Amino acid sequence: MLRTHTCGELRAVDATVPVILCAWVHRRRDHGDLTFIDLRDRYGITQIVASAKDQPxxxxxxxxxxxxxxxxVHGTVRERPAGTRNDKLATGEIEVVASTVEILNEAKTPPFYVNEETPVDENLRWKYRYVDLRRERSKDLMRLRHEVTTFIRSFFVERGFWEIETTMMIRSDPTGARDFVVPSRYYPGKFWALPQSPQQLKQILMIGGIDKYVQIARCFRDEDPRADRIYELTQLDVEMSFVEPKDVMSITEECYTQVFERFAQKPLHRTPFPRLTYDEAMRRYGSDRPDTRFGMELVDLSEAVRGTSFAVFKDAVARGDVVRAIVVAGKAGASRKDVDGWAAVARTKGAKGLVSFAFAGSEVRSPVAKFFTAEELERIRTSSGATNGDLVLAVASDDHTASASIGTLRAHLGEELHLADASTHHFLWVHPFPMFERTPGGGWTFSHNPFSGPLSEKDAALVETDPATAYSTQYDLVVDGNELGGGSVRIHSRALQEKVFQVMGISKEEAATRFGALLDALEYGAPPEGGIATGMDRTVMILAGLASARETIAFPKTQTGYDPLLDAPAALDPAQLAELGLKVETKPGPR
RNA sequence: GGUCCCGUGGUGCAGCGGCCUAGCAUACGUCCCUGUCAAGGACGAGAUCGCCGGUUCGAAUCCGGUCGGGACCGCCA
Structure with a gap:
């Protein structure tokens, strides 16, 4: 080793010990004939000192x-003179008196500060990630991620799970997200796909008798990135044989409770985690990942407005649609501009408009006030639970659109008005979910995962007779309004799996082509089994209180999926293309 | 595919039609300094304001386009 100690470990008891330290210059303080260097490595900072007189x-x-x-730096540890100790440093009671200083490498002036916490343009940060990683914030995040990952892995391993690596080169299946694909040289014209998740593989592991599987698995989804959504995500992937939903939920809850108690910056609001059905979550919060750190639950005004002369509401209720609203406490004075902005939010989820009622003293201000009698307005007030000074925001639409648009508005207002309890983390389970949801074309698609099993025998029967009312074993884990992950107990019968595909408009033949391996495996003694997958990037992001998942990974890409460090993606040279049997028709873009 | 915000010395910001010969902080360079720890002091160098075009007597400032970054919608089983 080139060094005897790190920069974080020397203390007063080490005084007089000869040491060799290797690290980066964090700061230099030059007093002429006396020079101090703060030497920094991953472990900490140690002050080096040399004087012209004694260490020329x-x-x-x-x-x-x-x-x-x-x-x-070769030197000797010395207790600092009285009055010059630094309580801000773990090593602040000592300094290393340098005898010789070897320069292992010089460095250009860094493109941004390593020793200060100023924000830096992400393009620059990722391009010089090796400099950025030296910064305390980045380093701490890498450590947090490492510790959380290690903890979770041990948690499952201690409970009898085997970590098994699944293959990264699989068959493309264009359901769900777009696949990243890899051309095959040996089979020209054919392609591998990178897994969106090891879903089918882990089910096959269960059929193989592995019984309990865990993997911190990399997954790839070629969809436009967002702050909390990246191309390459890492998920905690778990699968267990002979289980019911509560078994998977219970071990996941135990794991996440421990992770958050250990690594979070604030306590859990409540354990055990509360549970909402999907229907209740949609009815009360207008979201399948409700942020329960604040109230402002949705209210239904359909009955209250049934007989009014306001056509938008009256006609909606008459045709079986609903009027849903939220009460924004104390916001009766909101400006027209505010309300217009909120209406725009509601419209993004399909609301045709947003009607406001401001209850200010004896007066009710609303753009549509003239269509309501005083009694009707009072009924809106009482059934919404609004009190003096409150603002009621209402949408008329079909049940799902009304809930979703008001729910999105609720989430938006939660942020804008800082309504959420910032002192605790609110976990909850959403379970069960409907098995299917409507496609825009009027058909059916799976609500989460085509392999999720029905909740009961009754639901299994409904798959054929009335898919809309069938419930699945699906459970989602939600924290502070973020979907952390989800899973289900899987279908373990080929016949039922094929029926489910059929409802979604996938024929037996098509299913056999796309999911052949799994369907075949189901015929060779498939155990009842289930599992869950949660997002590690999001987990770390929430633990660290970040708004973006990019910082939680070592080598992030930009929002357009460009890697400034490696300048990737990049064109291939013609020889590589030829070998792969590929011809590129689109000219590469500016990059 | 779309909407919004941003782009000014190395970095982070200010300036938003003429007072700009572009300001501040910090970093950077030279010098002074033996107890600092965001050391201090003195001096200095460094940007034609992302790029292209337009409006104007005059553009960092207004307009259009474009490139790049970010937030969001669509999309994300």
Whole structure:
């Protein structure tokens, strides 16, 4: 080893010990004939000192040294003179008196500060990620992620789970997200796909008798990235044989309770985690991942407005649609501009408009006030639970659109008005879910996962007779309004799996082509089994209180999926293309 | 595919029709300094305001386009 100690470990008891430290120059303080260097590595910062009088050789060497140079310092640990200790440093009671200073490497002036917490343009941060990773914030996030991952892995391993690596090159299946694909050289014209998740593989592992599987698995989804959605995500992937939903939920809950108690910056609001059905979540919060850190639950005004002369509401109720609303406490004074902005939010989820009622003293201000009698307005007030000074925002639409648009508005207002309890983390389960949801074309698609089993025998029967009313074993784990993950107990009969595909308009033949391996496996003794997958990037992001998942990974890409560090993606040279049997028709873009 | 915000010395910001010969902080360079720890002091260098075009007597500032970054909608089983 080039060093005897790290920069984080020396204390007063080490005084007089000869040491060799190797690390980066964090800061230099030059007092002329006395020079201090803060030497920094992953472990901490240690002050190096050299004086012209007593350590002339080291002192001379330090004259030229600059920030981020890499040094090897030979010296002796000394307790700092009285009055010069630094309580802010773990090593603040000592300093290393340098005898010789070797320069292992010089460094250009860094493109941004390593020793300060200023925000930096992400393009620059990712391009110089090796500099960025030296920053305390980035380093702490890498450590947090490492510790959380290690903890979770041990948690499952201690409970009898085997970590098994599944293949990264699989068959493309264009359901769900777009696949990232890899051309095959040996089979020209054919392609591998990178897995969106190891879903089918882990089910096949259960059929193989592995019994309990865990993997911190990389998954790839070629959809436009967002702050909390990246191309390459890492998920905690778990599967167990001979289980019911409560078994998977219970071990997941135990794991996440421990993870958050150990690593979060604030306590859990409540354990055990509350449970909402999908229907209740939609009815009360207008979301299948409700943020329960604040109230403002949805209210139904359909009955209250049934007899009014306001056609939008009256006609909606008459045709079986609903009027849903939220009460924004104390916002009766909101401006027209505010309300217009909120209406735009509601419209993004399909609302045709947004009607406001401001209850200010004896007066009710609303753009549509003239269509309502005083009694009707009072009925709206009482059935919404609004009190003086409150603002009621209402949408008329079909049940799902009304809930979803008001729910989105609720989430938006929660952010805008800082309504959420910031002192605790609110976990909850959403379970069960409907098995199917409507496609825009009027058909059916799976609500989460085509392999999710029906909740009961009754639901299994409904798959054929009335898919709309069939419930699945699906459970989602939600924290602070974020979907952390989800899973289900799987279908373990080929016949039922094929029936489910059929409802979704996938024929037996098509299913056999796309999901052949799994369907065949189901005929060779498939156990009842289930599992869950949760997002590790999101987990770390929430633990660290970040708004973006990009910082939680070592080598992030930009929002357009560009990697500034490696300058990727990049064109292939013609020889590579030829070998793969590929011809590129689109000219590469500006990059 | 779409909407919105941003782009000014290395970095982070200010300036938003003429007072800009572009300001501040910090970093950077040279010098002074033996107890600092965001060291201090003195001096200095560094940007034609992302790019292209337009409006104007005059553009960092207004308009259009384009490129790049970010937030969001669509999309994300």
């Amino acid at each position: 050789e080291a002192h001379a060497a330090l004259k030229d040294v600059r920030s981020e140079w890499v040094l090897r």
